Amino acid sequence: MPDLFFYGTLRHVPLLERVLGRSADTVSLSEAILPDHSVFAVQDQIFPMIRPEPGGMAEGIFVPGISAVELDRLAYYEGGFDYGLLDRAVRLSNGTTAQAQVFFPETGKWQADGPWSLTDWVDRWGDINALAAEEEMAYFGRIDPHTMTRSTRAIQTRAWAKLLARQRQTDDPRDISRDVVVHRHTRAYVNYFGLEEIDLQHRRNDGTMGPVLNRGSLMQGAAIVVLPYDPVRDTVLIVEQFRPPVFLIDDPEPWMWEAIAGMVDPGEAPEQAVHREVMEEAGVTLSALEHVGGAYSSGGSSTGYVYLYVGLGDLTETTSAGGLESEGEDIRSQILPFDEFMDLVDRHVFKDLPMLTLAYWLDRHRDRLRG
Missing domain, CATH: 3.90.79.10 (Nucleoside Triphosphate Pyrophosphohydrolase)
Structure with a gap:
């Protein structure tokens, strides 16, 4: 099972959890540095790139023991953006050195646009990308990564719409954590729009739970x-x-x-x-x-x-x-x-x-x- 070094958006733990498909509590994370490399923003994109730079220190996290399935999930998530894995020696927080695989962009694919800040990215894009990754990874094994890339912007738009929707609370006393029971939730189709299906029960006006309903929804931003x-x-x-x-x-x-x-x-x-x-x-x-x-x-x-x-x-x-x-x-x-x-x-x-x-x-x- 390979060890990986993440220098970019996957340093954001909520996003990493969704891509790997498991809780961070089960992942061994430690801070690390890739010497003689630097991380840059990508022109006209919201993700970063890494490239060699003498004297540079690319900060990141070291994650050992990535399973074969998790590696496939990572390749799916990154593959649509033409990133590939290369072996590099990274410096761990305890001063030792370890070999790790690192996602590098295809040469000449992206144009660097100044230093990249994880903090700034998380403040603006962290919640959106973590939520979008839930929809993207639901199609792992069903849609090839390059096809999924064409839907990325629309998926991010829907994720932002969900975050906006969570602010639309009025004075309704009902609580969806108690008054709605989800039995099945599937994502059936993705393109410019998405289509999701759900089997659920909701509390009726007489206080009882209603029957299980099968419904579908066109997912839009x-x-x-x-x-x-x-x-x-x-x-x-x-x-x-x-x-x-x-x-x-x-x-x-x-x-x-x-x-x-x-x-x-x-x-x-x-x-x-x-x-x-x-x-x-x-x-x-x-x-x-x-x-x-x-x-x-x-x-x-x-x-x-x-x-x-x-x-x-x-x-x-x-x-x-x-x-x-x-x-x-x-x-x-x-x-x-x-x-x-x-x-x-x-x-x-x-x-x-x-x-x-x-x-x-x-x-x-x-x-x-x-x-």
Whole structure:
């Protein structure tokens, strides 16, 4: 059973536990150093790389006795990012030297971008990556690592959405640790979205536990939807884009007029996502945001949660080529007088539910915003 040295994100014990598939209490960990090497941030990525550097001291942890299955799990987790194992001599905390295997990046694959800090990474990304690893490792042995890598960003987005969801506590006196019993939980499918299935019981209104229910859910990240409004000109801006799900349900008009929408990126505040998406899709800078609320878009079938906003700004220009080409977006926008916009709402021209919600909210608060 080989010994390994970890210099990067796997020094974060909660992440290491999920990748290895066992508790840290059963893992022998000790601090170690790989001499004449340094750890660097990777340009445009959230993970680090290591490379030789005379006089450098790469800090890390030494983990002896990695089993064959654990080695396969580590190779699966790291393999999609083109990291391979090499033998190196590391210096242990007691002053002795030991041989260990170290994950090194493929030569020339990544561009170094300054020193990397584990503390800074844990503060920003530790919880997200540890939670994302639960979903990623659930597909170990089922999906090859390079295929999984294509879903990594979406999985991290869902992990961040879970962390945000844990903050949505109101005054409900029920306790899911007592009032929900999970019998089986499986992850059935992963891509841009995920699909999970669960067998569970929940406490009923009469106080008894109900029957075991089998349910499935489309797993999504959190999203923002914002309707730009110009209170001086009394106009709104809406965008149009092709929506494959609308096409798949046989709707003959899959080009949807909508409010601006987008996913909340991992580690991003919803308000940051609003400003980013409005600039990407419409080229508009907002001066202020009105938080309309937040809600699950379809609580019976999906985890999708939407943060709703009306954004205030000067609406003077439209675009016919908005969005990101890297995401396959082809977006055009139009500016409508508010009364014309509401006439279209009343005539049921629009099919986008979040935009209808924002339209009704704006109709109620328009006088205040104009004043």
